[in-house]
Amino acid sequence: MTLRPAALALLASLVSLTVGSAAHAAEGWPTADVKGSADHPVISRFTGSLLVGYAQQDWAAVQQPSAAGLSKTERNKFADPISAEGKVTRLFYLGPAGKTPLEIFRNQQQALMAAGFKPRFSCELKSCEPVYFALDTDTRGQGMNWSPGALIGVKGSNFQGARWALPMSLSTDEARMTVGTLSRGGSTVQLLVYTSIAENEYTDRAASYIEIVEPKAMPTGQVTVDAKAISAGLQAEGKVALYGVLFDTGKTELKPDSNAQLDQMAAVLKAQPAAKVFIVGHTDNVGAVDANLKLSQGRAQAVVAALTQRGIAASRLAAHGNAGYAPVASNASEDGRAKNRRVEMVLQ
Template sequence: MRHRNPLWSPLYTPLTAALLTATLLASALPAHAADGFAPDAPGGADHPLIKRFAGSWLAGQRVIEWDAAAVPAAPEFQKADKYKFKDLVELEGKVTRLLYIAPRGKAPLEVWRNYQQALNAAGFKPRFVCERDCSDLYFAWSRQLDPTKGFTWAKGDVDTPTGSRYSLTSALSYDQGRMLVGTLGKAGHEATVLLYTSVAANASTGLVTTYLQVIEPKAMATGQVTVDPAALQAGLAADGRVTLTGLFFDTGKTELKPESSAQLDAMAELLKQQPALKAWIVGHTDNVGSFEANEKLSLARAQAVVAALTAAPYKVEPKRLTARGLASLAPVAGNVDDAGRARNRRVELVAQ
């Protein structure tokens, strides 16, 4: 019988890798050789930073070379919804998500301690650790951040000794769940790690699931899209405003990144071609964090754009541009997932 869980809808040094591998792997067997597991998920491989618990099966994974991702800032929840985090840490870079099934006979605590000790030996800096009463944390994480969305899965199921089967998509559970979030690496170049272990699907399986997410800071490949001043003008003519998708900021920061230059060039050219045009530069955020902080952030980012355009080499007249910050007051998408929040974090050019 097959069941589905209704509740589951240059960063490290060779020494770091060696420490993690030596502590965690020891005499690891190939995944398909352990406990009769099927082969790993297609194209699956351990992250170089931390290897699998000895004999584990890589049952699912998703690796994206550059994307936005979020982790809980703390095991604290919104008053209106205990299954929604009070605050998230929004990150960008290479995102690796892996799900393992440990060999039968291993207790969840044994698997957890091995990972935890290996991370600590490598200099892990915890943001928070939850080892008891973590069920609310699990439900908020699974519902709000949907950790296995888009996974490539191995062939097979989570089997029980009696012959029952659970879908791999149900492998994570709240039963004996434990989570930690923190960083590895030097300041300014840290990889952010989220580790979660639990009973696999149901206590009857006798198996343990481990979920590992690693977010590595990485510059986005640029030069893939050119910005046409005529397209900006067309957007203004049609809607009175246009989203400036070529402006980039680090998470929580107000300084324009170098890869924003193409967008600034196009804006300056538009203003040169339209000498009578006056515009608002309007910053927007998602709804993560306090409104007051987001209001300040959105305004500061808009001001950074104005400052860049009014300075050399563009030297746009300051009276033609006015900065405003609207925080999360004018969303263009829902804030319930990463994709929606990413669309809401934007700067717009609005004709006055």
């Protein structure tokens, strides 16, 4: 039996004593899912399990094992881990009493493979021991919300009734893991599943940690390009892309959040009264070309109108819709498509 480092120290002094504060010692097994949690549509829970740990971030980055697996030169480290970025969901399930980690993992594995999962690295039993430490579960558990309750010893004369903390209570006992990709909705999802005995053999319960990373464009429009930077871009390249000019999907009406960027654009033109510019609208490749030409033209015209309202002569401005004819990134990913949806100022 192998225990987590924290558990090793505690077990040395545990006989019939409990772990933690008096208030924590009074808690029993968790009885409900953690508040605000939900199963992820990519993979459902094993029947009868409780979702006791949960976190979701709209934009984050995590490192997951590559096909190279463990490092051959560094102990308990992954070789060339993959940095997965996007919407990150972390789920921690406590299996029902009487169900082994093997049964739960095989069901998870079967469901994933049926959905088209492509594993790139896996481990089972002894080979999962260094993997457990390489995962750095304490770091992965940071920021997760947890159900009230504790793990309780139900086996072993010395440990019946003993309690251990619930958060990230995985172990190397009966451990199995798979990590890989799953195609979903035209994008590639990174997925990691680690299932083992919960904390140690005395709990006689299984736990599963599931980590899902869905590709997602980083939120744009959060940084306004100031007049100095716009001027420098026009001087250096004759154009500048402005991601602070915002529209709702399929719309040509400027969002109020665009005002700060429009003010900076007007400031540049007022400082250079002889300059004339094209305002060029760009889209991604989603949808028909004709529709995107109309959309990009309408957006460019909306920007021209907003600049004339700020005191810029209409004779100095010309609107042009370019649809998706001048991408700056691949349209194969959402992040690339977000970069392609932009408004540019181009010197005439």
